[in-house]
Amino acid sequence: MINKTCTSTAEALAQVHDGAHIMVGGFGNAGMPSELVDALIDQGARDLTIISNNAGNGETGLAALLKAKRVRKIICSFPRQSDSYVFDALYRAGEIELELVPQGNLACRIEAAGAGLGAIFTPTGFGTQLAEGKETRHIGGKDYVLEFPIHADFALIKALKGDRWGNLVYRKTARNFGPIMARAAKCTIAQVSEIVELGELDPEHIVTPGIFVQRVVATHEVAA
Template identity: 60%
Template sequence: MIDKFIESVEAAVADIHDGATVLVSGFGLAGQPVELLDALCRQGARDLTVVCNNSGSHDGGLARLIRLGRVRRLIASYPRGAEAGAFEQAYAEGRIEFECVPQGTLAERLRAGGAGLGGFFTPTAYGTRLADGKETRVIDGRGHVFEHPLRGDFALVKALAGDRWGNLVYRKAARNFGPVMCMAARKAVVQVAQRRALGELDPEAIVTPGIFVARLVCVGAGSAPASVDEPAEALA
Protein backbone atom coordinates (compact mmCIF):
# COMPACT_ATOMS: atom_id res chain seq x y z
CA MET A 1 0.00 0.00 0.00
CA ILE A 2 1.36 3.40 -0.95
CA ASP A 3 1.45 5.72 2.06
CA LYS A 4 3.86 8.65 1.83
CA PHE A 5 3.05 10.01 5.28
CA ILE A 6 5.92 9.86 7.75
CA GLU A 7 5.68 9.99 11.53
CA SER A 8 7.53 13.23 12.38
CA VAL A 9 9.13 16.36 10.98
CA GLU A 10 12.49 15.05 12.24
CA ALA A 11 12.14 11.89 10.15
CA ALA A 12 10.94 13.92 7.17
CA VAL A 13 14.21 15.91 6.94
CA ALA A 14 16.62 13.27 8.24
CA ASP A 15 18.30 12.61 4.88
CA ILE A 16 19.02 16.22 3.93
CA HIS A 17 22.79 16.24 3.60
CA ASP A 18 25.52 18.85 3.95
CA GLY A 19 25.89 20.88 0.76
CA ALA A 20 22.36 20.17 -0.46
CA THR A 21 20.31 22.61 -2.51
CA VAL A 22 16.99 23.09 -0.73
CA LEU A 23 13.99 24.79 -2.32
CA VAL A 24 11.78 26.44 0.30
CA SER A 25 8.23 27.55 -0.44
CA GLY A 26 6.70 30.70 0.97
CA PHE A 27 5.96 34.36 0.34
CA GLY A 28 6.93 35.98 3.60
CA LEU A 29 5.53 33.53 6.14
CA ALA A 30 2.58 32.60 3.91
CA GLY A 31 3.28 29.05 2.80
CA GLN A 32 6.68 28.78 4.48
CA PRO A 33 7.17 25.31 6.04
CA VAL A 34 8.37 26.61 9.40
CA GLU A 35 8.05 23.29 11.24
CA LEU A 36 10.15 21.48 8.64
CA LEU A 37 12.76 24.25 8.71
CA ASP A 38 12.95 24.16 12.49
CA ALA A 39 13.46 20.38 12.27
CA LEU A 40 16.25 20.97 9.75
CA CYS A 41 17.87 23.35 12.25
CA ARG A 42 17.86 20.56 14.83
CA GLN A 43 19.05 18.00 12.27
CA GLY A 44 22.28 19.92 11.70
CA ALA A 45 22.85 19.91 7.91
CA ARG A 46 25.09 22.79 6.87
CA ASP A 47 26.71 24.43 3.83
CA LEU A 48 23.25 24.58 2.24
CA THR A 49 22.13 26.48 -0.83
CA VAL A 50 18.59 27.69 -0.20
CA VAL A 51 16.21 28.91 -2.89
CA CYS A 52 13.32 30.91 -1.47
CA ASN A 53 11.39 34.07 -2.27
CA ASN A 54 12.68 35.72 0.93
CA SER A 55 15.01 35.10 3.87
CA GLY A 56 12.56 34.40 6.67
CA SER A 57 11.41 36.59 9.55
CA HIS A 58 12.12 36.94 13.26
CA ASP A 59 14.06 33.92 14.60
CA GLY A 60 12.18 30.86 13.35
CA GLY A 61 12.22 28.75 10.24
CA LEU A 62 14.56 29.97 7.52
CA ALA A 63 15.75 32.95 9.59
CA ARG A 64 16.92 30.56 12.31
CA LEU A 65 18.70 28.37 9.77
CA ILE A 66 20.57 31.43 8.51
CA ARG A 67 21.37 32.68 12.01
CA LEU A 68 22.86 29.30 12.88
CA GLY A 69 25.25 29.62 9.93
CA ARG A 70 23.86 26.61 8.07
CA VAL A 71 23.12 28.45 4.80
CA ARG A 72 26.12 29.11 2.57
CA ARG A 73 24.18 30.65 -0.32
CA LEU A 74 20.72 32.18 -0.67
CA ILE A 75 18.96 32.59 -4.02
CA ALA A 76 15.99 34.87 -3.47
CA SER A 77 14.00 37.86 -4.69
CA TYR A 78 13.27 39.71 -1.48
CA PRO A 79 15.78 39.01 1.30
CA ARG A 80 15.27 42.20 3.32
CA GLY A 81 11.67 41.92 4.41
CA ALA A 82 10.22 42.71 7.82
CA GLU A 83 12.33 41.36 10.69
CA ALA A 84 14.96 39.93 8.32
CA GLY A 85 17.81 40.66 10.71
CA ALA A 86 19.33 37.18 10.47
CA PHE A 87 20.09 37.55 6.77
CA GLU A 88 21.18 41.18 7.06
CA GLN A 89 23.70 40.37 9.77
CA ALA A 90 25.04 37.27 8.01
CA TYR A 91 25.42 39.14 4.72
CA ALA A 92 27.10 42.15 6.33
CA GLU A 93 29.59 39.81 8.01
CA GLY A 94 30.32 37.93 4.77
CA ARG A 95 28.94 34.64 6.10
CA ILE A 96 26.39 34.11 3.33
CA GLU A 97 26.43 34.51 -0.45
CA PHE A 98 23.40 36.02 -2.13
CA GLU A 99 22.02 35.86 -5.67
CA CYS A 100 19.18 38.27 -6.39
CA VAL A 101 16.60 36.93 -8.86
CA PRO A 102 13.47 38.86 -9.89
CA GLN A 103 10.38 37.16 -8.53
CA GLY A 104 8.81 36.16 -11.84
CA THR A 105 12.19 34.96 -13.11
CA LEU A 106 12.64 32.88 -9.95
CA ALA A 107 9.30 31.15 -10.51
CA GLU A 108 10.03 30.55 -14.20
CA ARG A 109 13.53 29.18 -13.50
CA LEU A 110 11.97 26.68 -11.11
CA ARG A 111 9.27 25.79 -13.62
CA ALA A 112 11.92 25.27 -16.28
CA GLY A 113 13.84 23.01 -13.90
CA GLY A 114 10.76 20.93 -13.20
CA ALA A 115 9.81 20.72 -16.86
CA GLY A 116 13.27 19.61 -17.96
CA LEU A 117 13.93 22.73 -20.04
CA GLY A 118 17.39 24.10 -20.68
CA GLY A 119 16.52 27.69 -19.86
CA PHE A 120 14.69 30.66 -21.37
CA PHE A 121 15.08 34.25 -22.55
CA THR A 122 13.31 37.03 -20.64
CA PRO A 123 13.37 40.82 -21.00
CA THR A 124 13.43 41.16 -17.21
CA ALA A 125 16.74 42.59 -15.94
CA TYR A 126 18.09 43.35 -19.44
CA GLY A 127 20.47 46.31 -19.22
CA THR A 128 20.86 46.03 -15.44
CA ARG A 129 23.57 44.62 -13.17
CA LEU A 130 21.47 41.46 -12.78
CA ALA A 131 22.32 40.65 -16.40
CA ASP A 132 26.10 40.89 -15.89
CA GLY A 133 27.86 37.78 -17.16
CA LYS A 134 24.72 36.34 -18.77
CA GLU A 135 23.96 35.74 -22.41
CA THR A 136 21.81 38.47 -23.95
CA ARG A 137 19.96 38.62 -27.23
CA VAL A 138 17.71 41.08 -29.03
CA ILE A 139 14.44 39.38 -30.01
CA ASP A 140 11.84 41.29 -32.02
CA GLY A 141 13.68 44.49 -31.25
CA ARG A 142 13.69 43.96 -27.49
CA GLY A 143 16.63 42.97 -25.32
CA HIS A 144 16.44 39.64 -23.46
CA VAL A 145 18.55 37.84 -20.86
CA PHE A 146 19.09 34.07 -20.86
CA GLU A 147 18.25 32.43 -17.52
CA HIS A 148 19.20 28.91 -16.49
CA PRO A 149 16.76 26.52 -14.79
CA LEU A 150 16.79 26.00 -11.03
CA ARG A 151 16.64 22.51 -9.53
CA GLY A 152 17.00 21.24 -5.99
CA ASP A 153 18.07 18.13 -4.15
CA PHE A 154 15.12 18.69 -1.80
CA ALA A 155 12.06 20.91 -1.62
CA LEU A 156 10.48 21.83 1.71
CA VAL A 157 6.89 22.85 1.02
CA LYS A 158 3.78 23.74 2.99
CA ALA A 159 0.34 22.71 1.72
CA LEU A 160 -3.12 22.72 3.25
CA ALA A 161 -4.04 19.05 2.78
CA GLY A 162 -2.74 15.86 1.23
CA ASP A 163 -3.67 12.22 0.85
CA ARG A 164 -1.41 9.21 1.29
CA TRP A 165 -0.46 9.20 -2.39
CA GLY A 166 0.92 12.74 -2.02
CA ASN A 167 -1.76 14.66 -3.89
CA LEU A 168 -1.86 18.23 -2.56
CA VAL A 169 -4.15 21.23 -2.28
CA TYR A 170 -3.03 24.62 -0.98
CA ARG A 171 -4.65 27.52 0.88
CA LYS A 172 -4.98 30.74 -1.10
CA ALA A 173 -1.70 32.73 -1.39
CA ALA A 174 0.15 30.01 0.55
CA ARG A 175 0.20 28.16 -2.78
CA ASN A 176 2.88 30.52 -4.21
CA PHE A 177 6.10 28.61 -5.09
CA GLY A 178 5.10 25.20 -3.72
CA PRO A 179 3.87 23.54 -6.94
CA VAL A 180 6.91 24.43 -9.08
CA MET A 181 9.31 23.56 -6.26
CA CYS A 182 7.79 20.10 -5.91
CA MET A 183 8.41 19.61 -9.62
CA ALA A 184 11.96 20.96 -9.57
CA ALA A 185 13.31 18.89 -6.67
CA ARG A 186 14.60 15.33 -6.58
CA LYS A 187 12.71 14.86 -3.30
CA ALA A 188 9.79 17.04 -2.23
CA VAL A 189 9.02 16.94 1.49
CA VAL A 190 5.65 18.49 2.35
CA GLN A 191 4.04 19.49 5.62
CA VAL A 192 0.24 19.61 5.60
CA ALA A 193 -2.31 20.75 8.14
CA GLN A 194 -4.84 18.07 7.14
CA ARG A 195 -4.51 14.44 6.16
CA ARG A 196 -7.34 13.43 3.82
CA ALA A 197 -8.53 9.95 2.93
CA LEU A 198 -7.70 8.73 -0.55
CA GLY A 199 -10.44 9.92 -2.91
CA GLU A 200 -11.61 12.68 -0.58
CA LEU A 201 -9.76 15.44 -2.43
CA ASP A 202 -11.61 16.76 -5.47
CA PRO A 203 -9.42 15.75 -8.46
CA GLU A 204 -10.21 19.09 -10.10
CA ALA A 205 -8.80 20.92 -7.07
CA ILE A 206 -5.53 18.99 -6.79
CA VAL A 207 -2.69 21.37 -7.66
CA THR A 208 0.32 19.09 -7.11
CA PRO A 209 -0.11 15.44 -8.15
CA GLY A 210 1.46 12.87 -5.85
CA ILE A 211 4.03 11.84 -8.46
CA PHE A 212 5.99 14.98 -7.50
CA VAL A 213 5.92 14.31 -3.73
CA ALA A 214 8.32 11.98 -1.90
CA ARG A 215 6.95 12.25 1.64
CA LEU A 216 4.46 14.12 3.77
CA VAL A 217 4.11 14.92 7.45
CA CYS A 218 1.02 16.23 9.19
CA VAL A 219 1.45 19.12 11.64
CA GLY A 220 -1.05 21.22 13.51
CA ALA A 221 -4.71 20.69 14.28
CA GLY A 222 -5.31 18.32 11.38
CA SER A 223 -2.58 15.88 12.32
CA ALA A 224 -4.89 13.01 13.29
CA PRO A 225 -4.67 10.02 10.92
CA ALA A 226 -7.23 9.75 8.16
CA SER A 227 -10.12 7.38 8.52
CA VAL A 228 -9.23 3.75 7.83
CA ASP A 229 -12.49 3.13 5.98
CA GLU A 230 -11.13 4.13 2.59
CA PRO A 231 -12.82 2.37 -0.33
CA ALA A 232 -11.21 -0.99 -1.06
CA GLU A 233 -10.68 -0.15 -4.73
CA ALA A 234 -8.57 2.86 -3.68
CA LEU A 235 -6.06 0.77 -1.76
CA ALA A 236 -2.80 0.14 -3.61
Protein backbone atom coordinates in the same frame (compact mmCIF):
# COMPACT_ATOMS: atom_id res chain seq x y z
CA MET B 1 0.87 -0.15 -1.38
CA ILE B 2 2.04 3.39 -2.05
CA ASN B 3 2.32 5.26 1.22
CA LYS B 4 4.40 8.44 1.32
CA THR B 5 3.36 9.53 4.80
CA CYS B 6 5.95 10.04 7.54
CA THR B 7 5.27 9.79 11.25
CA SER B 8 7.35 12.87 12.11
CA THR B 9 9.16 15.81 10.57
CA ALA B 10 12.43 14.23 11.74
CA GLU B 11 11.69 11.12 9.69
CA ALA B 12 10.73 13.22 6.68
CA LEU B 13 14.04 15.12 6.75
CA ALA B 14 16.34 12.26 7.73
CA GLN B 15 18.05 12.06 4.33
CA VAL B 16 18.86 15.76 3.93
CA HIS B 17 22.64 15.94 3.57
CA ASP B 18 25.32 18.58 4.06
CA GLY B 19 25.68 20.81 1.01
CA ALA B 20 22.13 20.14 -0.20
CA HIS B 21 20.24 22.62 -2.39
CA ILE B 22 16.85 23.13 -0.73
CA MET B 23 13.82 25.02 -1.99
CA VAL B 24 11.59 26.46 0.72
CA GLY B 25 8.08 27.54 -0.20
CA GLY B 26 6.33 30.59 1.11
CA PHE B 27 5.73 34.26 0.43
CA GLY B 28 6.77 35.91 3.66
CA ASN B 29 4.97 33.78 6.23
CA ALA B 30 2.16 32.69 3.88
CA GLY B 31 2.79 29.07 2.95
CA MET B 32 6.09 28.89 4.83
CA PRO B 33 6.65 25.28 6.04
CA SER B 34 7.84 26.47 9.44
CA GLU B 35 7.74 23.11 11.19
CA LEU B 36 9.84 21.52 8.46
CA VAL B 37 12.37 24.35 8.72
CA ASP B 38 12.51 23.94 12.51
CA ALA B 39 13.05 20.21 12.04
CA LEU B 40 15.82 20.94 9.54
CA ILE B 41 17.61 22.97 12.21
CA ASP B 42 17.34 20.03 14.61
CA GLN B 43 18.45 17.63 11.88
CA GLY B 44 21.79 19.37 11.63
CA ALA B 45 22.58 19.53 7.89
CA ARG B 46 25.08 22.28 7.07
CA ASP B 47 26.56 24.21 4.16
CA LEU B 48 23.11 24.47 2.58
CA THR B 49 22.00 26.45 -0.46
CA ILE B 50 18.48 27.77 0.13
CA ILE B 51 16.17 28.84 -2.70
CA SER B 52 13.25 30.91 -1.46
CA ASN B 53 11.36 34.11 -2.14
CA ASN B 54 12.57 35.74 1.09
CA ALA B 55 15.56 35.47 3.42
CA GLY B 56 13.57 35.11 6.61
CA ASN B 57 11.61 37.28 9.03
CA GLY B 58 12.58 38.07 12.60
CA GLU B 59 14.24 35.06 14.19
CA THR B 60 11.84 32.29 13.19
CA GLY B 61 11.61 29.99 10.16
CA LEU B 62 14.32 30.68 7.60
CA ALA B 63 15.82 33.41 9.78
CA ALA B 64 16.36 30.82 12.53
CA LEU B 65 18.05 28.50 10.03
CA LEU B 66 20.36 31.34 8.96
CA LYS B 67 21.06 32.28 12.58
CA ALA B 68 22.11 28.68 13.26
CA LYS B 69 24.83 29.18 10.59
CA ARG B 70 23.55 26.29 8.46
CA VAL B 71 23.26 28.21 5.18
CA ARG B 72 26.19 28.88 2.85
CA LYS B 73 24.21 30.60 0.08
CA ILE B 74 20.70 31.91 -0.46
CA ILE B 75 19.00 32.45 -3.83
CA CYS B 76 16.04 34.76 -3.39
CA SER B 77 14.18 37.85 -4.53
CA PHE B 78 13.67 39.81 -1.28
CA PRO B 79 16.60 39.33 1.11
CA ARG B 80 16.02 42.61 2.94
CA GLN B 81 12.87 43.59 4.80
CA SER B 82 12.24 45.62 7.94
CA ASP B 83 12.84 42.54 10.10
CA SER B 84 15.51 40.74 8.06
CA TYR B 85 18.29 41.68 10.47
CA VAL B 86 19.62 38.10 10.74
CA PHE B 87 20.38 37.96 7.02
CA ASP B 88 21.69 41.54 7.05
CA ALA B 89 24.20 40.78 9.79
CA LEU B 90 25.45 37.59 8.13
CA TYR B 91 25.76 39.23 4.72
CA ARG B 92 27.63 42.28 6.02
CA ALA B 93 30.01 39.95 7.87
CA GLY B 94 30.67 37.98 4.69
CA GLU B 95 29.24 34.82 6.24
CA ILE B 96 26.58 34.11 3.61
CA GLU B 97 26.51 34.36 -0.18
CA LEU B 98 23.55 35.94 -1.98
CA GLU B 99 22.28 35.40 -5.51
CA LEU B 100 19.63 38.04 -6.09
CA VAL B 101 16.98 36.98 -8.60
CA PRO B 102 13.95 39.11 -9.60
CA GLN B 103 10.77 37.41 -8.43
CA GLY B 104 9.41 36.67 -11.89
CA ASN B 105 12.75 35.25 -12.97
CA LEU B 106 12.91 33.15 -9.82
CA ALA B 107 9.53 31.60 -10.60
CA CYS B 108 10.36 31.09 -14.27
CA ARG B 109 13.73 29.49 -13.53
CA ILE B 110 12.11 27.08 -11.07
CA GLU B 111 9.37 26.31 -13.59
CA ALA B 112 12.01 25.71 -16.26
CA ALA B 113 13.66 23.12 -14.04
CA GLY B 114 10.34 21.36 -13.49
CA ALA B 115 9.59 21.39 -17.22
CA GLY B 116 13.00 19.99 -18.14
CA LEU B 117 14.05 23.06 -20.11
CA GLY B 118 17.71 23.83 -20.74
CA ALA B 119 17.37 27.60 -20.33
CA ILE B 120 15.00 30.53 -20.86
CA PHE B 121 15.25 34.05 -22.24
CA THR B 122 13.64 36.78 -20.13
CA PRO B 123 13.53 40.57 -20.58
CA THR B 124 13.78 41.16 -16.83
CA GLY B 125 17.20 42.39 -15.78
CA PHE B 126 18.40 43.38 -19.25
CA GLY B 127 20.69 46.40 -19.07
CA THR B 128 21.22 46.06 -15.31
CA GLN B 129 23.93 44.60 -13.12
CA LEU B 130 21.86 41.41 -12.90
CA ALA B 131 22.63 40.76 -16.58
CA GLU B 132 26.38 41.29 -16.36
CA GLY B 133 28.30 38.35 -17.82
CA LYS B 134 25.17 36.70 -19.19
CA GLU B 135 24.24 36.03 -22.81
CA THR B 136 21.70 38.44 -24.29
CA ARG B 137 19.68 38.35 -27.48
CA HIS B 138 17.46 40.68 -29.47
CA ILE B 139 14.29 38.74 -30.29
CA GLY B 140 11.18 40.15 -31.94
CA GLY B 141 12.21 43.71 -31.30
CA LYS B 142 12.99 43.17 -27.59
CA ASP B 143 16.12 42.46 -25.61
CA TYR B 144 16.39 39.33 -23.47
CA VAL B 145 18.78 37.76 -20.96
CA LEU B 146 19.62 34.05 -20.88
CA GLU B 147 18.80 32.47 -17.51
CA PHE B 148 19.29 28.86 -16.43
CA PRO B 149 16.89 26.61 -14.49
CA ILE B 150 17.13 26.32 -10.73
CA HIS B 151 17.09 22.71 -9.54
CA ALA B 152 17.10 21.42 -5.97
CA ASP B 153 17.84 18.25 -4.08
CA PHE B 154 14.88 18.85 -1.77
CA ALA B 155 11.79 21.07 -1.69
CA LEU B 156 10.09 21.86 1.60
CA ILE B 157 6.54 23.04 1.01
CA LYS B 158 3.32 23.57 2.94
CA ALA B 159 -0.15 22.49 1.86
CA LEU B 160 -3.56 22.32 3.51
CA LYS B 161 -4.32 18.63 2.99
CA GLY B 162 -2.65 15.62 1.44
CA ASP B 163 -3.24 11.88 1.04
CA ARG B 164 -0.86 8.93 1.30
CA TRP B 165 -0.09 9.15 -2.42
CA GLY B 166 1.17 12.71 -1.97
CA ASN B 167 -1.67 14.55 -3.71
CA LEU B 168 -1.93 18.07 -2.30
CA VAL B 169 -4.45 20.89 -2.03
CA TYR B 170 -3.56 24.37 -0.76
CA ARG B 171 -5.26 27.18 1.12
CA LYS B 172 -5.54 30.49 -0.71
CA THR B 173 -2.20 32.34 -1.14
CA ALA B 174 -0.30 29.60 0.69
CA ARG B 175 -0.26 28.01 -2.75
CA ASN B 176 2.40 30.51 -4.01
CA PHE B 177 5.75 28.77 -4.74
CA GLY B 178 4.88 25.28 -3.49
CA PRO B 179 3.50 23.77 -6.72
CA ILE B 180 6.41 24.82 -8.94
CA MET B 181 9.03 23.90 -6.36
CA ALA B 182 7.53 20.42 -6.06
CA ARG B 183 8.25 19.83 -9.73
CA ALA B 184 11.82 21.16 -9.62
CA ALA B 185 13.25 19.07 -6.77
CA LYS B 186 14.48 15.50 -6.62
CA CYS B 187 12.64 14.99 -3.32
CA THR B 188 9.62 17.04 -2.27
CA ILE B 189 8.60 16.98 1.38
CA ALA B 190 5.16 18.41 2.13
CA GLN B 191 3.96 19.65 5.51
CA VAL B 192 0.16 19.44 5.72
CA SER B 193 -2.46 20.18 8.35
CA GLU B 194 -4.28 16.92 7.66
CA ILE B 195 -3.71 13.64 5.84
CA VAL B 196 -6.99 12.33 4.44
CA GLU B 197 -8.03 9.00 2.96
CA LEU B 198 -7.61 8.33 -0.75
CA GLY B 199 -10.57 9.69 -2.67
CA GLU B 200 -11.41 12.41 -0.16
CA LEU B 201 -9.64 15.10 -2.16
CA ASP B 202 -11.66 16.41 -5.08
CA PRO B 203 -9.52 15.70 -8.18
CA GLU B 204 -10.52 19.13 -9.52
CA HIS B 205 -8.96 20.74 -6.44
CA ILE B 206 -5.66 18.86 -6.44
CA VAL B 207 -2.95 21.34 -7.45
CA THR B 208 0.13 19.17 -6.90
CA PRO B 209 -0.28 15.55 -8.03
CA GLY B 210 1.40 12.93 -5.91
CA ILE B 211 3.89 12.06 -8.66
CA PHE B 212 5.80 15.22 -7.66
CA VAL B 213 5.78 14.49 -3.91
CA GLN B 214 7.95 11.94 -2.12
CA ARG B 215 7.04 12.52 1.55
CA VAL B 216 4.04 13.91 3.42
CA VAL B 217 3.90 14.70 7.12
CA ALA B 218 1.02 16.08 9.17
CA THR B 219 1.92 18.84 11.64
CA HIS B 220 0.03 20.83 14.21
CA GLU B 221 0.68 24.15 12.50
CA VAL B 222 -2.47 25.89 11.28
CA ALA B 223 -2.52 26.32 7.50
CA ALA B 224 -1.98 29.93 6.40
